[in-house]
Amino acid sequence: MSSETGLSPTSYIQHHLTNHTTSIGDGSFWVLHTDTLVMSLLLGVVSLGLIWLVVRKATSGVPGKTQAFVELLMEFIDDQVKTTFHGNRHVFVAPVALTIFVWVFLLNAMDFLPIDIMAWIYEHVFGLHNWRGVPTADVNTTFALALSIWILTIYFSIKVKGLGGWIVELVCSPFGKNPLLWPLNLLFNMIEYISKPLSHSLRLFGNMYAGEIIFMLLGMWASTGVAGTFFGAVLGAGWAIFHILIVILQAFIFMMLSVVYLSMAHESH
Amino acid sequence: MNINFTLVSQAIAFSIFIWFTVKFVWPYLLRAIEERQQKIADGLAAGERGRKELELASQRSSEVLKEAKQRASEVVIQAEKRASDIIEEAKQSARVEGEKIIAGAKAEIQHEIFSARESLRQQVAGLAVQGASKILHREVNAKVHADLLASIEAELK
Numbered sequence: 517m518s519s520e521t522g523l524s525p526t527s528y529i530q531h532h533l534t535n536h537t538t539s540i541g542d543g544s545f546w547v548l549h550t551d552t553l554v555m556s557l558l559l560g561v562v563s564l565g566l567i568w569l570v571v572r573k574a575t576s577g578v579p580g581k582t583q584a585f586v587e588l589l590m591e592f593i594d595d596q597v598k599t600t601f602h603g604n605r606h607v608f609v610a611p612v613a614l615t616i617f618v619w620v621f622l623l624n625a626m627d628f629l630p631i632d633i634m635a636w637i638y639e640h641v642f643g644l645h646n647w648r649g650v651p652t653a654d655v656n657t658t659f660a661l662a663l664s665i666w667i668l669t670i671y672f673s674i675k676v677k678g679l680g681g682w683i684v685e686l687v688c689s690p691f692g693k694n695p696l697l698w699p700l701n702l703l704f705n706m707i708e709y710i711s712k713p714l715s716h717s718l719r720l721f722g723n724m725y726a727g728e729i730i731f732m733l734l735g736m737w738a739s740t741g742v743a744g745t746f747f748g749a750v751l752g753a754g755w756a757i758f759h760i761l762i763v764i765l766q767a768f769i770f771m772m773l774s775v776v777y778l779s780m781a782h783e784s785h
Numbered sequence: 786m787n788i789n790f791t792l793v794s795q796a797i798a799f800s801i802f803i804w805f806t807v808k809f810v811w812p813y814l815l816r817a818i819e820e821r822q823q824k825i826a827d828g829l830a831a832g833e834r835g836r837k838e839l840e841l842a843s844q845r846s847s848e849v850l851k852e853a854k855q856r857a858s859e860v861v862i863q864a865e866k867r868a869s870d871i872i873e874e875a876k877q878s879a880r881v882e883g884e885k886i887i888a889g890a891k892a893e894i895q896h897e898i899f900s901a902r903e904s905l906r907q908q909v910a911g912l913a914v915q916g917a918s919k920i921l922h923r924e925v926n927a928k929v930h931a932d933l934l935a936s937i938e939a940e941l942k
Contacts, residue, residue: 545788545789547789548789560798567810571817576824579817587817591818606811606812614806615799615802656792664796
């Protein structure tokens, strides 16, 4: 349980939703969410490092179990990318999909760690007050990912179609080349360009944030006594099992959307 | 829900991870998988080739066997024919030889008969001359009748 005094549902939830911050300058923008950064960097380095260790010794003969697992993962992602992206996917798109899937999945999976036990560990083992363990429940992470993909889509659009081709597409599609339609086309494309990263990032953020909140709400059953604790634990286990699906599904959806956006950038309309 | 510099740093981390995967993870794994695919394809092709060769070899061997059987039966037939020819020839030559022997024997017999008859005739003529000369000895002078005797003797010969 949280060590805060004067425990109320509001303070309990607020405690769990407060990021560990480090200020690096003046103003509210120049702030780092240390917890988000450390967790995501740790998970990214460990997961990709492990994959790299396996891949470095990859044999074309009979693979070991670990290599077989990594290959399974790779081929699963490669299959998904193959159906959507019709260029040379091995150069960029497929590795990006692998990165996103592995990383986002692990970031999401942090939700499985029991929130109060982890808070206690963070506080008493590492001396960190206010430490949020799920980086994808931080809107900065999901926006960072979505905007990176967004920038990549613009980059590839211009790279594939040329700057002129991209601008022509902005004003001439989807409704037609008629000059009267240009403002409408541009407006439509602007809405699309704004809505893509928003929906892309907020979908993941919303799901993970909501998952976290529900764990907290279930955790609050513990304040009603032994029976409530037991009830909350059973419900928490149920939600955790359901959450396995959400964690994988959201990582997969985020990856697929990234692939779809990158493919769309490669194709002219 | 406050946007701050975390976003930028997360984006940087993300791009580093992407760069790492693009550069160091994907190509190696892809190469291993593609090499294995090539190996499997080669293996399957080799297996297929072996199967075809086996089929061909068994076909060829059965052909050779058939030909050998045919040759063998031909040889047997030829040998039988040759054998019967030899027997026939032997029979033929034996018959010819026998006939020759028989003919020689017959000629010998004829000759014997002839010479026996000749000597018999000589003896008969001698005896007749002797008898006649004995009869005539008393009444006929041998010197007088020598012509007569000679003519009888010549007649008897």
